[in-house]
Amino acid sequence: MKNDLFSVGSVFNLENNQFIVSQTKKDGFKASNLRNSSTLTFTYEKAQELIDTHALIFQKDSLSQTEVSFEDLPQEEQKLALKKLKLIELLAERRITKVSGTEKTKKAILDLSSDAGFTKAPHWQSVRKWCIEFTDAAGKIKGLYTNKNLRGNRKYRLSAIVEEIIDTEIDSFIRPSQPRISTLCRNIETEIIKYNLDNPTNVQRIPTRNTIIKRLNKTNLERRQRASKGSSTYELGLADSIAPFSTTHILERVEIDHTPLDIHLIHDVDSTLIGRPTLTALSDYHSGIVLGFQLSFEAASFAAVSSACLNAFLPKQEEIERLNIQGSWESHGIPETLVTDNGNEFWSDNFSEVGMQLGMVIQYAPIRHPNYKGAIERLFGSINTLFLDDLPGVVRKPHKKNDRYDPRQEALIPFTKFKCDFYDWVVNVYNNLPNEDGVTPKEIWNSSAKQQPIPIEDNLEVQLALLASHGATLMGNGISFLGLKYNSDAQKSLFRRDGKHKVSFKVNPYDLGEILVFDSRELVYITVPCLEYNYAKGTSIYEHREYKRIARKYKNQKLNNQDLMLAKIRQKNERDKIRGQNARRKTQVTTQKHTRIEKIGAPTFDLIPSNSSKSNEVPVEQTTVIKVKTEDWDIE
The missing domain is CATH 2.30.30 (SH3 type barrels.)
Known part of the structure; x- marks a missing residue:
């Protein structure tokens, strides 16, 4: 068989x-x-x-042995059979039961065809055939079926030998390498010629290319697709475009992801090219509203994730007013379930700790299943089609642009202007776009928030949870982190009390001026400044690592603060040099790395009190103690 x-x-x-x-x-x-x-x-x-x-x-x-019911017919054939029946009934009302070629019958068919539903009047001979078949079927509608399935020659015109050769070659043709159709035709022709030479008395005819293609298309589609595209791609194509998730209220399921925006921007000050920004966004699945986002040149990292979450979890009205944007953005709050992809930043210990501290369930999407995060993917698609499409500097796909089009040379929008416009589009356009039911994301959010109000989270606690945690050994001379020393009178008291021991501390990724050291006995955070405060204040982790790389390049001995200060000067000179070249040349190059060092678009964490003093004295005497609320902690 x-x-x-x-x-x-x-x-x-x-x-x-x-x-x-x-x-x-x-x-x-x-x-x-x-x-x-x-x-x-x-x-x-x-x-x-x-x-x-x-x-x-x-x-x-x-189909050829049993009677086909009217319900089993295709919809087009059902409509055609009903039209035929209607025309026969109308003719019967005019007492025309036997159709002939008389002028009276022709005129009646012409007049009644439109009433029966025909756009073009059928020929009188066709109508006569229908009447005969209807009478032979004892006045049942089955006599008016077209029976297309019984039409045509059902026997193969090729011999069994050629059929076997074609089937054998098609079996070998369907494989991952997928040779060309012409190769399949040549192989079949070669096999038939070989057979004819061995059997000169039974010469077989070589089938045409169209015959071979038709026979190939009759083979199992699943088998062909799995061979050409691979099993994973084939199964992904069969998946639902929208994941079958059911939510009952807002913040029940929130999705987060990164994407580089398809547009090049320029610097606010000197209008030189800085490159494509990265967007990290959160979208509420139940309402479809944008919960928050972070727009900067920070790479996909825990710092970008924490910045986006900070914007999403806290109220944003002050930010809206600061950017002078008309409208309101009500969405805020900590989600019950946060759905992510499988990036390293989402699998990090810091991100898992954020979920535990804020009470979120972290859910990871299956690999190569983007439809699992359909809400955030639809947001990114809407940004490309509704917001970026007609802006100068937009990046086009290779097959959708002129050969001479270079988006880097068309860039005209400064970053700050783009950020304000993007905020305005999210607040006043995207959050007010009606869905298929005619309801906007903003209306769904407000309706759900009335039934289940969303509490406003404590700003300090949220920022504390979103800062990355690190561990180090507390020594008599302080804590060392990334080659920088941190110490204060309060921290020395910890050393005098507990001696040398492991401590955990939190770091602002965009400012190494201070760290927060956790006192596990008293359950408080202590603000400890960097001993090289003039250098570290306002310096990000990425910026510090770049300075260390430059210092190593010029000096291979132990780094000290003087080396880093010189590296900082060289990095500034390099940025100015590239921008000066861009200002004088027609073909500009991106300065995205230097833009990241300048922390363009990076958020401001107000957790640690800023110190505006730039004197050479290290402000070790200014120590801030932050108490941690423990009333709702479970003691095991």
Whole structure:
């Protein structure tokens, strides 16, 4: 028995039920009931027994043996049969039961065709044929079926030998390397010529290219797609475009992701090219509203994630007013479940700690299933089509742009102007776009918030949770982090009390001027400044590492503060040099690395009190103690 009889999509009748083959294996197949979606598993031997006893009949074979019901016809054939019946009834009302070629009959058919639903009047001979078939069927509508399934020559015109050669070559053709159709045709031609030379008395005709293509297209689509695209890509294409998630209220499910925006921006001061910004956004699944985002040149990292979460979890009205944007952005709050992809920044210990501190469940999307995060992916698609599409400097795909188009040379929008426009678009356009039901994300959010009010989170606690945690050994001379020393009178008191021991501390990734050291005994955070405060204040972790790299380049001995200060000067001179070159040249290059060093678009963490003093004295005497609320902690 050939397994091809039960290829995916084949329909057969068994015990007054119709089944469709849904999955095939080496030793059998699985079939689903067309009525109740129940499934049955068959072996090929069992299926052959059912065929031999006529218990299992293929649908294509049963059509010529049994009567087809009106409901089983395609919709087009049902409509055509009803039109024929209507025309015959209208003719009968005019007492025309036998159709002939008389002028009276022709005029009646012409007048009544539009009432029967025909756009063009049928020929009188066709109508006469319908009347005869309708009478032969005892006045039943089955006599008006077109029976397209019984038309044509059902026997293959090629010989069994050529058929076998074609099937064999197609089996070898469907493989991951996917050779060309012309190669398949040549191989079939070669095999037939070989057969003709061995059998001169039984010469076989070589099929045409169209015949071979038609025969190839009749093979199982699943098999062809798996061979050409791969099993993973094929199964992804069968997945639902929208993940079947059901939510009842806002913040029940929130999705987060990064994307580089398809646009080049310029510097606010000297108008030189700085490159493409990165957007980290959070979208509420229930309402579709943008919960928050971070727009900067920071790479996909925990710092970018924490900055976006800080914007999303806290109220944003002050930021809206600062940017002079008309409108309101009500969304805020900590989500119950935060859905992420499998990036390293989401699998980090710091991110897991954020989830535990804020009470969020972190849920990771399956690999290579972007539809699992459909809300955030739709947001990114809307940004490209509704906001960025007609802006100067937009990045086009290679097949959708002129060969001479260079988005870097078309860039005209400064970063701050773009950020304000993007805020305005999110607040006043995207959050007010109606969905398929005619309801906007903002209306859904406000309605759900009335039923279940969202509390305003404590600013200090949220910022504390979103800062990255690190560990170090507290020594008599303080704590060392990234080659920088941190110490204060309060920290010395910890050393005098507990001696040398491990401590945890939190760091602002955009400002190494101070760190927050946690006193595990008293449950308080102590602000400890850097001993090289003039250098570290306002310096980000990325910026500090770049300075160390430059200092190593010019000096291979132990780094000290003087080396880093000189590196800082050289980095500033390098940025000015590139911008000066860009200002004088027609073809500009991006300065995205230097833009990241300048922290353009980076948020401001107000957790640590800023110190405006730039004197050479280290302000070690200014120590801030932050108490941690422990009333709701569970003691084990």
